[in-house]
Amino acid sequence: MDEAKTGRGSASDTLYNKVRNEILKIIIERQIGSNELLPSEGEIAELCNVSKMTSKLALNSLAEEHIIYRIPRRGSFLADVDLNKIRSMVDSNSTSNYSAVKSNYLALVIPKMDSYCGNIVRVILTAAEAYNYHVVVKYSDGISETEEQILSEISKVPEIMGVILFPGDNNTCGIELLSYKVHNYPIVIVDRVYKEVEFDSICHDNYQGAKDAVSYLIRKGHSKIGFISKSISNVTSREERYQGYMAAMMEGNKRIRLESVQTNDNMVLVSELKEYLINNDSLTAVFCSDDYIAVYLYYAAGELGKSVPGDLSIMGFTDNEILNFIPLKMTTVKQPVEELGTQAVEVLMDKIADSSRPPRTIRIKTDIIERDSVKEIKITQ
Numbered sequence: 001m002d003e004a005k006t007g008r009g010s011a012s013d014t015l016y017n018k019v020r021n022e023i024l025k026i027i028i029e030r031q032i033g034s035n036e037l038l039p040s041e042g043e044i045a046e047l048c049n050v051s052k053m054t055s056k057l058a059l060n061s062l063a064e065e066h067i068i069y070r071i072p073r074r075g076s077f078l079a080d081v082d083l084n085k086i087r088s089m090v091d092s093n094s095t096s097n098y099s100a101v102k103s104n105y106l107a108l109v110i111p112k113m114d115s116y117c118g119n120i121v122r123v124i125l126t127a128a129e130a131y132n133y134h135v136v137v138k139y140s141d142g143i144s145e146t147e148e149q150i151l152s153e154i155s156k157v158p159e160i161m162g163v164i165l166f167p168g169d170n171n172t173c174g175i176e177l178l179s180y181k182v183h184n185y186p187i188v189i190v191d192r193v194y195k196e197v198e199f200d201s202i203c204h205d206n207y208q209g210a211k212d213a214v215s216y217l218i219r220k221g222h223s224k225i226g227f228i229s230k231s232i233s234n235v236t237s238r239e240e241r242y243q244g245y246m247a248a249m250m251e252g253n254k255r256i257r258l259e260s261v262q263t264n265d266n267m268v269l270v271s272e273l274k275e276y277l278i279n280n281d282s283l284t285a286v287f288c289s290d291d292y293i294a295v296y297l298y299y300a301a302g303e304l305g306k307s308v309p310g311d312l313s314i315m316g317f318t319d320n321e322i323l324n325f326i327p328l329k330m331t332t333v334k335q336p337v338e339e340l341g342t343q344a345v346e347v348l349m350d351k352i353a354d355s356s357r358p359p360r361t362i363r364i365k366t367d368i369i370e371r372d373s374v375k376e377i378k379i380t381q
Helices: 012-029 041-048 052-064 083-089 115-130 144-155 175-182 206-219 236-251 270-279 291-303 321-325 337-353
Strands: 068-071 075-078 105-110 134-139 160-165 187-190 200-204 225-229 261-263 285-288 313-315 332-334 361-364 367-369
Touching (some): 012 041, 012 052, 012 083, 052 068, 052 075, 105 115, 105 144, 115 134, 115 321, 134 144, 144 160, 187 337, 200 206, 200 236, 206 225, 206 236, 206 285, 206 313, 206 367, 225 236, 225 270, 225 291, 236 261, 270 291, 285 291, 291 321, 337 361
Parallel strands (some): 105 134, 105 160, 187 200, 200 361, 225 261, 225 285
Antiparallel strands (some): 068 075, 332 367
């Protein structure tokens, strides 16, 4: 057999495989779909700085593997092949625009680097390392447009085999996520569940955690319990906490006062929280959908001369490190990140191994952390 054709045992082996590899990368980078036209032999030769013969041999090889098919005088077309298979075929050690990237890479997209996200990153890095994967971390700043751009860029890097996404506050499925779904790209959503499109999702059980928290307040003798959150619109984690609050109050036969339930983005302003407390002076406890609000409410109460927990009991959610910066130890709902991060990596590994697996939603149990911000009220007969 002609050595130049097989490429074995000669310098042409490196050149031939480089061109073959570049064609695979072009398919991914340009997101070429099934039965769509590939660049011509001449275009590939020019892009890779090789002869037309070399580009032709590389295309013929991919045709023999049924990755592409060739029609005389019309060109080469992508066969009906899953793009994940093409990604797995890419030789990341070959010379290319991504030569600095090693094989076995995942991408992790997070909205910010606070203590909660930082702990998730730490766990995911450790869990991925156990599978011999490196992790590229990207920050969206919680901005939907930035998140979309990052996802678009990631999908065009062949060496990245899958994505773990912690979305920002906007819980609407964007165009790039829909593209991931259509192309069956391995992705796992962390701490969110999309209603309109089903993805693999790992999240804490926000509903049960909130319900347990409010039930805990009721057991402590509280009946006039308020609820404060940033906007719950299109953010399933907050919506589920609101639903958990409502369920616990109804099961406990407690009256829900509409003025005591506030869900808008201004509820992180001390001035707004002071007004809330003034308008709800009869409340003995407030359940906050996150620890930041709980901290701001603590200071708002102090400015009004209310002591915590003497005059008002406050309970948060997440067990964020921000609680370390106030004088009072705050009772809260802890969201364990070890299981969250580990499960996210395990589910992504399953998806990479078999992209046809049906999506799963895994909910992780939360825990109540009892501290000093909740007072027990003795119920008089």
